[in-house]
Amino acid sequence: MQELDRATLPPPLDATRRSWLLEPPQPKKKKYVDLGCILVSRKIFLWTLGAVLVTTLLAGSITMIVRHMPHHKQTEPKPDNYTVALRKALMFFNAQKSGKLPEHNNVTWRGDSCMKDGKDHTGGFYKDLVGGYYDAGDATKFNFPMSYAMTMLSWSVIEYSAKYKAAGELDHVKELIKWGADYFLETFNSSADTIDVMVEQVGSGHDDHYCWMRPEDIDNERIVTPCYGSCSHLGAEMAAALASASIVFKDNRVYSQKLVHGAKTLYNHDMARKAGAFWNSPDYGVSSWDNKLPGAQLFLTRLRLFMSPGFPYEDILSTFHNQTGVVMCSYLPYFTRFKRTKGGLIQLNHGEPQPLQYAATAAFLAALYSDYLDAADTPGWYCGPNFYSTHVLRDFARSQIDYILGKNPQNMSYVVDFGQRYPRHVHHKGASIPKSVKKESCKGGWKWRDNKRDNPNTIVGAMVAGPDKHDGFHDLRSNYNYTEPTLAGNAGLVAALVALSGEETLESIDKNTIFSAVPPLTPATPPPPAPWTP
Numbered sequence: 001m002q003e004l005d006r007a008t009l010p011p012p013l014d015a016t017r018r019s020w021l022l023e024p025p026q027p028k029k030k031k032y033v034d035l036g037c038i039l040v041s042r043k044i045f046l047w048t049l050g051a052v053l054v055t056t057l058l059a060g061s062i063t064m065i066v067r068h069m070p071h072h073k074q075t076e077p078k079p080d081n082y083t084v085a086l087r088k089a090l091m092f093f094n095a096q097k098s099g100k101l102p103e104h105n106n107v108t109w110r111g112d113s114c115m116k117d118g119k120d121h122t123g124g125f126y127k128d129l130v131g132g133y134y135d136a137g138d139a140t141k142f143n144f145p146m147s148y149a150m151t152m153l154s155w156s157v158i159e160y161s162a163k164y165k166a167a168g169e170l171d172h173v174k175e176l177i178k179w180g181a182d183y184f185l186e187t188f189n190s191s192a193d194t195i196d197v198m199v200e201q202v203g204s205g206h207d208d209h210y211c212w213m214r215p216e217d218i219d220n221e222r223i224v225t226p227c228y229g230s231c232s233h234l235g236a237e238m239a240a241a242l243a244s245a246s247i248v249f250k251d252n253r254v255y256s257q258k259l260v261h262g263a264k265t266l267y268n269h270d271m272a273r274k275a276g277a278f279w280n281s282p283d284y285g286v287s288s289w290d291n292k293l294p295g296a297q298l299f300l301t302r303l304r305l306f307m308s309p310g311f312p313y314e315d316i317l318s319t320f321h322n323q324t325g326v327v328m329c330s331y332l333p334y335f336t337r338f339k340r341t342k343g344g345l346i347q348l349n350h351g352e353p354q355p356l357q358y359a360a361t362a363a364f365l366a367a368l369y370s371d372y373l374d375a376a377d378t379p380g381w382y383c384g385p386n387f388y389s390t391h392v393l394r395d396f397a398r399s400q401i402d403y404i405l406g407k408n409p410q411n412m413s414y415v416v417d418f419g420q421r422y423p424r425h426v427h428h429k430g431a432s433i434p435k436s437v438k439k440e441s442c443k444g445g446w447k448w449r450d451n452k453r454d455n456p457n458t459i460v461g462a463m464v465a466g467p468d469k470h471d472g473f474h475d476l477r478s479n480y481n482y483t484e485p486t487l488a489g490n491a492g493l494v495a496a497l498v499a500l501s502g503e504e505t506l507e508s509i510d511k512n513t514i515f516s517a518v519p520p521l522t523p524a525t526p527p528p529p530a531p532w533t534p
Helices: 013-022 042-068 083-093 143-167 170-184 203-210 231-246 253-271 293-307 314-331 358-375 390-403 446-450 488-501
Strands: 032-034 039-041 197-204 224-228 380-381 388-391
Touching: 032 170, 042 388, 083 143, 083 170, 083 488, 143 170, 143 197, 143 231, 143 358, 143 488, 170 253, 197 231, 197 446, 293 314, 293 358, 314 358, 314 380, 358 390, 358 488, 388 390, 390 488
Parallel strands: none
Antiparallel strands: 032 039, 197 224, 380 388
16 A cells, blocks of 8 residues: 655644644533523533422322321310319309409400499599409409408419419419409508508498399499408408419519509508407318418418428417318318218308308318428328328318219209209399390399299309208209309319319429518528637
């Protein structure tokens, strides 16, 4: 094959070959995807698109699996009977409100009432007495039992706020307490440091019992009964109501301080006078609106258990602690201080009418003392030579409340609207007269009092007076000894119900709040001795 002379090759081809050898390699041109507003590398775009598709397919697969899996619906545990009854018992206080009712009062057959209370009085120490609560089935406002009821509600909130919250009733009960506290502040000169008079009641008991008419139809000026001079019994109870409410509302500093000031004003008034018994109290060991001794003893026992103040308080506090133990022993069925009906209801008022209010309050005190001992890591207490564990106190409390809720020879709940069978002829003016009826005269309303038909309005949560000493009960509107509810009775019931409500594992009492403002009671540590010098 003939070789070609390189010199004979065309020059352009030779130049091209040299450029292949001498020129640097050209960088590879990247490919882009135009997304309209930006240019994205094709490689990144493809990776991103793939990741999105994989994620979408995975999410869809999980969704399909979850949809076809068997579901176990999560539901809140069914409330126990005590919690159900608690919610209803609090509603009774809504039905007892006087004055201009809030929109959320939730008692459809009640309306604004007694809007002239205290307003026609000029030149006195009060300007407006609208508000507060009616005491029972009538329309009189008695400050003494009303104060006791508010104190009981506040005490139960301070001890068992966690249980109220768990039941969804904390805001409700606080609103009820505030309704009462606001009214008390109007019944004396609460802005002053000293006073010499306060309102004892609004309305006449005699007239109120004679006239059977709805509170909403009372449009006349009502009698206001002041208390001058010797009012230590009333002032002390009102001071307790305001002081305990101030702890309930401690997070509202301005309002709480207002309540504290009012309580101090009343307390200073009471200390300036000799205290005396207001009423013939039923018996030692019986707590009621006119006898707070068992409650006071228990309260001081609490102080000893949780604050341990020591000298010089130990002697007197141990005395009250021992007295509390004796009271609790008297509640137990092993002793005969108080008789019981065949159905198991303790007769704290020795067979007299209206026993349930005393039994309910005793149930509260027993359950509370049990919780005190448990919180203090104390398994029980002595009744003479015998030791009893704390659970017997709760057994007693449950037995009395269960009796009230229907576990009795009548198979009847004595709390209206709780259970299937309960009193239908409650001695209560507002509940017995239809809302649609025109205003009745005093005597005109008697036909509603005396008829045999069920009350047209259900007064939810009202605990009636209760059975007789033989467990007998007559559902008669005309007999208040069986069918009339009261503020004091329902307050004790509410306190007992919240103490017994909820899970056993739920936090019981609040050990710290009630005495949080009390300074240390133990003596101060003495200073060290001066350095010794020769």
